[in-house]
Amino acid sequence: MDHYISERLVLDAHREMVRAAERRSRLTPQCPGVPFRVWVANRLRTIADKLDGRPQLRRVV
Numbered sequence: 001m002d003h004y005i006s007e008r009l010v011l012d013a014h015r016e017m018v019r020a021a022e023r024r025s026r027l028t029p030q031c032p033g034v035p036f037r038v039w040v041a042n043r044l045r046t047i048a049d050k051l052d053g054r055p056q057l058r059r060v061v
Contacts, residue, residue: 014043014047021036
């Protein structure tokens with residue numbers, strides 16, 4: 001499968017999650033939900049890294 005086709009399929013599958021996050025951040029009465037937006041950005045970066053074949057960074061606690 002072509003790299004760009006697989007990337008498009010992944011992004012299409014997560015489009016609704018991104019829209020919900022944007023909607024939630026706009027409709028939050030106080031400040032935008034920064035932790036949730038950061039989580040979504042991190043999740044999308046992880047997906048992009050998997051598509052690029054980069055090694056996954058693991059958080060050590």
